[in-house]
Amino acid sequence: MSVLDAKIPEGTLEQKWTKYRSTVPLVNPSNKRNLEVIVVGSGLAGASAASALAELGYKVKVFCFQDSARRAHSIAAQGGINAAKNYQNDGDSVYRLFYDTIKGGDYRAREANVYRLAEVSSSIIDQCVAQGVPFAREYGGLLSNRSFGGTQVQRTFYAAGQTGQQLLLGAYSSLQRQVGMGSVKMYTRHEMLDVVKIDGVCRGIIARDLVTGKLERHFGHAVLLCTGGYGNVFYLSTNAMGSNVTAAWKAYKQGAFFGNPCFTQIHPTCIPVSGDHQSKLTLMSESLRNDGRIWVPKKQGDTRNPVEIPEEERDYYLERRYPAFGNLVPRDVASRAAKERCDAGYGVGTSKMAVYLDFAYNIKRYGNVEASKRNMHSPTEEEIIRMGKEVVKEKYGNLFDMYQQITGENPYEQPMRIYPAVHYTMGGLWVDYNLMTTVPGLYALGEANFSDHGANRLGASALMQGLADGYFVIPYTIGSYLSKEIATKAIDTNHEAFVEAENKVKSQIENLFNIKGTKSVDHFHKRLGKIMWDKCGMARNAEGLKEAITEIQQIRKEFWSDVRVTGTADEFNPELEKAGRVADFIELGELMCKDALDRNESCGGHFREEFQTEEGEAMRDDEKFAYVSNWEFKGLDAEPSLHKEELKYENIKIAQRSYK
Amino acid sequence: MSGNMNLTLKVWRQKNANTDGKLVTYQVKDISPDMSFLEMIDILNEQLINKNEDPIAFDHDCREGICGMCSLYINGRPHGPKEKITTCQLHMRSFKDGDTIVIEPWRAQAFPVIKDLTVDRSAFDRVIAAGGFVSVNTGNAQDANSLPIGKEEADLAFDAAACIGCGACVAACKNASAMLFVSAKVSQLALLPQGQPERYMRVQNMVAQMDAEGFGNCTNTGACEAECPKGISLSNIARMNRDFLVASVASNN
Structure with a gap:
């Protein structure tokens, strides 16, 4: 078995990235103009990498299968993006974000990568605000935060329930700016169908023009796969219909190792399956767990209308089992707890495979806060509920509307029914600290790589990782490879490897x-x-x-x-x-x-x-x-071989995860 | 779960951009009111494949109303009969048994048909590339909270930024004008301090590209706002017109 070298820099955890950035080989501007980079995928990772690399002067080509770069599935992310800003003065820090992420990932992620992610998280928020991303703000004009699962601080930045959309449109506008300047060539409605290798090194791709069906050959000194996750292997998932594994899979078959393929995130709060016709599942953002309480009836097979079930006959099972984190336990824990209740016969709805997510308590709470803000001394119950609904509408209006569209039920009046669904894949192509796969010159960024989330990703960390990889990691780490490529002339695509x-x-x-x-x-x-x-x-x-x-x-x-x-x-x-x-x-x-x-x-x-x-x-x-676990392709009917990258925890004491 | 609705569909079929298209009639049976409109088309396509016929090509991706990819003109209305939703969020409970539904692509000179119900909306990308951004390179930014923005402006900018670029505004407009789309981006950035340095150059460049793409003129019918799945307001068009006027006066001096 070969030893995988993750190329983690020397030094203490806090010094690794700083030292790396100051010593990584650079490519001078005149050489950058001759170096070509192919980016496959235009989501948060792809769009941010492409624009950042083009700004540096590299020649960039971007491919996406949709009709526009703005459609990538990052757009559907709802709840938010984490950053260790500590704007709330509630004890957040780079170390705490790092610690929460490692623990949330159940101690199966690489320390050095996760620490770097936490370090650059702050710059992402700065960059996005500078682009004009309209994050939610307080009346004083400063940025607002909310809580997400697996943490006890408020570090999640958001734009209503459309954070992914706003971040992607920010990255997309930067990308289109480079397209307008001629430094990025955009290939929409194109799908990558293979990686081209020459002498063991990645030198380009084969893509199909989806409109004409023509196959095209494209050369690149480096190829970046920013092609997202593979949740659609389950057919039903919260992924977009077109989300796929093809680019990553072709890379795997060309020698890139696939890391932890079985690590799948099942998101606890999705709209339940309603029938065989269903083509996809819809997520209800984790941010709803800030203000929604999850429960099932204490009696098995209880078919009463939920609003008629009295308080003492409800089992708020997350609050019961995990008093310290309550409704904000990490996703894997919340999903399993829902499955456990439903399997035991306490599920609700026609399928009995659902639990309630209830806003009544917090609608009342917000209503009371509003009443005191407005100096109303003896508000009626109706006034309180009406004002509370207004607050909830401002925070989650689009999600509530979405729920009503799909189910035909009004979540302001009765609890939502939710059930876990496939949402994200932590596994992906194995990459080293530079984000390079085991094929030289071939990189994987964002959800397409395995790197930062271990066996479970915390909410609001996917957006963080996609943009960290694209804006702030790859522009540095690609230099360590491309600085050795400055003598490589663009290879003619009539080369036999391309043919x-x-x-x-x-x-x-x-x-x-x-x-x-x-x-x-x-x-x-x-x-x-x-x-x-x-x-x-x-x-x-x-x-x-x-x-x-x-x-x-x-x-x-x-x-x-x-x-x-x-x-x-x-x-x-x-x-x-x-x-x-x-x-x-x-x-x-x-x-x-x-x-x-x-x-x-x-x-x-x-x-x-x-x-x-x-x-x-x-x-x-x-x-x-x-x-x-890293798997090497050995042929379709042969067993893949396993290569292990041992995980060493030098800064965190590895312990059983407890959210009690 | 199958339902009990039987429907007649008249669907625009067109092999490619170079051939003529026509409406073709299909029957679908046992449709459930809980199905989405696109799932109903999935069922029709499955039927066509079983008969060895070419399934209907239509754009769709996220199926939750945010990517902006789906784009059907249903019974004469972009995204169908309901307000403030996309086609993928439309459910069959909005129709009744025995209905005839006419399904066409977006119709606009600037959005040529690729196949059947799929059109080419790359004109929108080129309009954004002409100026729909703040020119800030990665790494330039100051601390995010060093620039306070009043909640009202921030909320207005957010409302404009909610545009999903689906093109319903163009499809709804008798002139196939793209003013609502362009003004949403112009407004988002004009409302924010980050957008000020390029404010007037931006509006001129984006409008010039919009005209070059062959979109029609705005005659204030308001059809765009009425059909916009994200409720983008006409006031954005007014704001863009003001900025455009200011920019034109300034550049004439």
Whole structure:
């Protein structure tokens, strides 16, 4: 087994990044003009990296499959972005953000990376404000904060329930500024379908123009994959319909190791599944847990209208089980607790697979605060509730509207029904401290890499990581590689490696059309999703995982002999796009199950039923599993090989996570 | 879960930008009122694939009303019959059994059809690239709280910034004007102190690009505001006109 070198700089934790930045080799401006960087994906990580690198003078090409860079799924993030500003004077610091993130990740993330993330978090807020991102403000004109799960400070910056949208539009406007200046060339409606390697080094990509169907070859001195997560392997998730693993998967098959593939985040507060027709699930932001209390009836199978169930007959199970953090426990803990109640027969709604998220208590509380602000001495109950609803509307109006659109129920009048759903993937391509994968010249940023969230990501940290990687990490770390590339001339894309890669992509597309089977792409995707959710979802066990592996292998066989892809290759063909993505999801699903089977412990989002405490909490095994599992592709029908990166905790005392 | 609605759909089919299109009639059965409109089209597409026919191409991605990708013109209205939502947030409970629904793409010279219901909205990207930003390089910024912004201005800027760039305003307008879209970005930045240094140059550059893309003129019918899924206000257009006038007077001097 090879030893993975994470290239963590020497020195104390606090000095590593500062020292690194001051000593990393630089590329002079005239050389930057000759160095080409390909960025795949235009979400927070991709757009911020592309604009920051173009500002430095590199020649940048950006690819996205949507019709505009502004559509990337970062746009859907709702609640907020963390930063260790300590504007609230409540005891926050770089160290505390670092500590919360490592602990929240159940001690499965790399200390040096997470500390760097916490260090640069402040600059992200400064940068975004300078771009004109309209964060929420207090009457005094300064920035407002709110709480998120897994922390006891208020460090989350937000823009109503549309924080991701506002941050992405900020990054998008910076990107479009560079496009206008000619320093970034934008390729919308393009999908990357392979990585091109020459002599073991990444030298470009093959992309398909989704409008014309033409395959294109693009050279780059470095390629950055900022292509997000792979939650859609479960078919139903909070991800956008187009979110996919294809770019990361092609990189894996070209030798980039895949880290911790089984670490999936199941978000506790989503709108429950309503039927078989469902194509996606919708998140209700974690910020709602600031003001919403989660409960189920104390009686099993209670079908009364929730507003008629008296206080003493309700079980506020998170407040009961975790008094210190209450409704603000981390996502993995909250999700499992909801599953536990529903499995035990206390679930609500028609499916019985839901719990209540109730705002009545805080509507009243806010109403009383408003009454005293307005000097109303004896307000009526109705006045209090009306004013309270106004406050809640200002904070979460768009989320409440969204809920009402989907369910047809009014959450101002009755509690929301929620249930956990697949939301984020902590796993991803393994990267070193420089964000480089095991393929030289190939980088992974944002959700596409495995790096910062361990086995469970804290809320409001995905936006932080995407922008940290793009604005403040890669502009420095890419120098250590590109400074050695200044003599490399742009390689002609008629080079045989490009021709060969293009032919490989072309023949996969031809194969898909030639099957002429009987079942649609979605048919296979739904079947895969069901297996993944049932056997590699919120709870897993060895037996189920073994079954899943066999079943997924069977699906792969059937897919490649019975899928029907309509239309042709040389036109705009969304069915073909889906087919390629689902083919990759099927292969990924198998690897996720293998990874989950290998990890004989429970940690964060990975809950193996065989490994739990008597109280049903996750039971880690630090002796045997304090490592990142990195899988190396060995061929489709061969076993992937496992490479471990041991995790060393030099600054944090590793302990059982407790939110009690 | 299947439902009990049976519907007749008349859908715009067009192979590509170079061919003519036409409305084609389809029947869908057992539609549930809890389905979203796009899930209903998913079902139709599944039927078409089973018959070995080409499924209907339409843009969609997040399916939660924020990415701005979905863009259907339903029974003569962008994003369908309900207000302040996108097509992906429209549910079948807004229709009734036996209804006939006409589904067309956005119609505008500046948004050419790519296929069926999918159009090319890259003109919007070029308008933003012409000036829809604050020219600040990464790392330039001062501490975020060193620039207090009154809550009222901040909220107004946020309201303008809520635009999702879907193009419903253009589709709703009889002149295919993009004034609401452009003015939302101009206003967001004009309302904030960060946007002041480039305020007048920005409005001139963005308006020039908007005209170059072939969007029509604004004749104040207000259809854009009425159909905007995010409720972007017409007052943004007034603000942009004022800024444009100031900029023109200043540059004439």
